[in-house]
Structure formats: C-alpha cells, structure tokens
Amino acid sequence: MSERSPILQAVELSKGYGEGESFVGVLRGISLEISRGEMVAVIGPSGVGKSTLLHLLGLLDRPDSGRIEIDGRHVENFRPSERAALRNRVLGFVFQHHYLLDELDARENVALPLRISGRKAGPAESRATELLEQVGLRERAHHFPDQLSGGEQQRVAVARALAMHPKLLLADEPTGNLDRESSEQVFELICRLHREEGLSSIIVTHNREIAERCDRIISLSRIPGVGEGEI
Numbered sequence: 001m002s003e004r005s006p007i008l009q010a011v012e013l014s015k016g017y018g019e020g021e022s023f024v025g026v027l028r029g030i031s032l033e034i035s036r037g038e039m040v041a042v043i044g045p046s047g048v049g050k051s052t053l054l055h056l057l058g059l060l061d062r063p064d065s066g067r068i069e070i071d072g073r074h075v076e077n078f079r080p081s082e083r084a085a086l087r088n089r090v091l092g093f094v095f096q097h098h099y100l101l102d103e104l105d106a107r108e109n110v111a112l113p114l115r116i117s118g119r120k121a122g123p124a125e126s127r128a129t130e131l132l133e134q135v136g137l138r139e140r141a142h143h144f145p146d147q148l149s150g151g152e153q154q155r156v157a158v159a160r161a162l163a164m165h166p167k168l169l170l171a172d173e174p175t176g177n178l179d180r181e182s183s184e185q186v187f188e189l190i191c192r193l194h195r196e197e198g199l200s201s202i203i204v205t206h207n208r209e210i211a212e213r214c215d216r217i218i219s220l221s222r223i224p225g226v227g228e229g230e231i
Helices: 050-057 080-090 106-116 121-134 150-161 180-196 208-212
Strands: 008-017 024-034 039-043 065-070 091-094 168-172 200-204 216-219
Touching: 008 050, 024 050, 024 065, 039 050, 039 208, 050 065, 050 168, 050 200, 080 091, 091 150, 106 121, 106 150, 121 150, 150 180, 168 180, 180 200
Parallel strands: 039 200, 039 216, 091 168, 168 200
Antiparallel strands: 008 024, 008 065
C-alpha cells in the first residue's frame, strides 16, 4: 500500500437507531479522509454523534449507508470474522474509561490482545514490558488496576492499544475522566507514541486545547431542525 494513500476514507456515512416512529437519526452524510501519519481531532457538542462516528470507523458498529475504506480495504461487506481480524491487525482503541481487567496486572492487561491473537506468553509479555517502559510504568508491571491511579490506568490502556503495532489509533475522550495534570500527561504520551510508532490517530475530544494541538480538526454540528450530526 502506498504511503501516500489515505489510511482511512469514509463516504456518506449515515447512522440511526430504532425503527418507525422510534427511529432516532445520529449521523447523516459524513465523509472524511485521514492521511497516513496524521493526528486528527473530532469535536462537537454532546450528543452530536462523535462516539458513534468513531465506533463506525473502528468497525465496532455498521453504518446504515455509506462506505468505509481502511488501509486500502473496503470493509462494508466484510463478515464479522473479517472485521474482527482487521480490527486486531490495524486498529488500536483507547476509550474514556480504561476498561482494564481487574483480575489481571498491568503487564497481563497490555499483553491480552497479543494472547488473544495467539501469541505465546513469552513474546507477549516481552512486548507488554517494552510498552509499559515506553509509557513510564515498567516498575508498575505487576500492580493491579485498583493499585494504580487514574492516570496510570489510562497509560496502561494506551500501552494495550499499541500492543499489536496498529496503524490507526482511535481514541474516544481519552482524557475525559482525568484531572488536568493527568490529562496533560496522557495526551503528551499519545502525541509522543503517535510519532514514535508512526501512527495515524483520530481523537474525539471535548477539550479544545487538545484539539488545537492536533494536525487538523473535524467539527461535527447538528443539522438544523433534524438533530443529526454532519461535518
């Protein structure tokens, strides 16, 4: 795949939930393109569909209409197993809540995607240790989530997102649950790893300061009188 080709293209995406009179439109006619190596912020008022858009782009949900191309692959007709395989190989996710497993320590949480993919314990743990060092938590490798601060938990979640060497990082309000100092630390970490790992990144955020430090801002707004989000 050419390095000049976009890592992601979305064309005329629409999404709603429910049927008949209970149908609620969320997104209408969303088109966007993300270049390789680009860090893009997605902003907009609450309820406009930012998280829904990220879930569509991350293949966690399907649009009602429109098409998505990721790393040169048209994914609209992919079977569930093909979508899962592409997510595992190409995409990394960071959510507002860390979603760490309480019964696993930090290293085991980071290694989990590798173990699920079939990697043996030794190589998986080595990669996890390497990533924990990159996020400044090597000494906390054997601590469980409830033994870590909120900022540390989110740094473990960032490390886990990078375990499979993804090409595209999708982050949904990654600093939303953190205090200002921890928020700054986590965002600086994402920026550094974006550069060091050669990532493309899409960051949904309410934080205008964070958005303005990205390469580009995509703003979602409501369609007047309709309520659906559009760019």
